[in-house]
Amino acid sequence: MPSKESPRVPLQRPTYGNLITILSIDGGGVRGIIPSVILSFLETQLQKLDGENARLADYFDVISGTSTGGLVTAMLTSPNEENRPMFAAKDITDFYLEHAPRIFPHDDNAFGHAKKVIKALSGPKYGGAYLHEVAYELLGKTQLHETLTNVIIPTFDIRRLQPTIFSSYQVSEILVFIYNLGLENVINLYGNFMFQLKKNPSLDAWLADICIGTSAAPTYLPGHTFATEDSEGNLLGEFNLIDGGVAANNPTLVAISEVTQEITEGSIDFFPIKPTEYGRFLVLSLGTGSPKFEEKYDASTSSSWGVLGWLTSSGSTPLIDVFTQSSSDMVDYHLSALFQALHSEENYLRVQDDALSGDVASMDVTT
Secondary structure, three states, X not given: OOOOOOOOOOOOOHHHOOOEEEEEEOOOHHHHHHHHHHHHHHHHHHHHHHOOOOOHXXXXXXXXXXXXHHHHHHHHHOEOOOOOEOOOHHHHHHHHHHXXXXXXXXXOOOOHHXXXXXXXXXXXXXXXXHHHHHHHHHHOOOEHHHOOOEEEEEEEEOOOOEEEEEEHHHHOEEOOHHHHOOOOOHHHHHHHHOOOEEOOXXXXXXXXXXXXXXXXXXXXXXXXXXXXXXXXXXXXXXXXEEOOHHHHOOOHHHXXXXXXXXXXXXXOOOOOOOOOOHHHEXXXXXXXXXXOOOOOOOHHHHOOXXXXXXXXXXXXXXXXXXXXXXXXXXXXXXXXXXXHHOOOHHHEEEEOOOOEOHXXXXXXXXX
């Protein structure tokens, strides 16, 4: 255990522990403050055990987040000058309280809602300039490969019409073929001389760009485009991103799939774990809250909606509510069944408040 004077030692590979630990954080706009409070409490409890310098990145092999959860993920894992997490979990709650009202400015004018409806017909509700500013200010030029533990952040590339998963496993240096050949002892003799490479260096983007991209919820914030380059300035990749929530608002399954793929490919980080050993996974999945069962919409009402109706009704955006809520719930449904079938239900915990109502249930109301 670390002392209060010295930082905690870097996270060990899962090979040397009993479990592969995964933290997953849903998308949900300003409702990201809900998991931030939970994470702040969790980190406080861990500090009681391991000292005040303990951070969540010390305990999780993987931290995954979509949209606002992607921003939380980046803040938990970005290194400072001492190669320790730049932010404590409690700082993230403060971030939402300070910056969310400027990312999603609220108009107290009586005609504020009508103005948003009209604006939604010609462009996103919010310009996104402040989100860009604060993301670059907080995360600087930190790249994906520099995070203090593995991170996985889903986005969606609107140009390619397919998800783009920014994963540490895709940009970390790899050495897998020795174990694939069954020559475990060779690495002890020659490991330092073997060729290292990155699977997909084009994904090694700035965390700020990744966070802006995964947070670009349709109708709320504009899409984000950027490129990655190598050290000589050569183009590696070009991205045109919108909110990762259109593909995986609950990124837990994406995170487990990335780890499973690493195991299947024979990564030395997981040798000799088998892909089917779900008893080795310990998963904490945090939602950002969902509206209580209050029959907010119904088929009779929605059957008369056109584009405008699906974009704005009952003070919210039904289309966004539908695909983000269904995505999150289906992932939980699948994983709950899977872990139960494998008699590992105690290794999967989903925390979700399903009793939100009124303005509290909105992803952009910051009053």
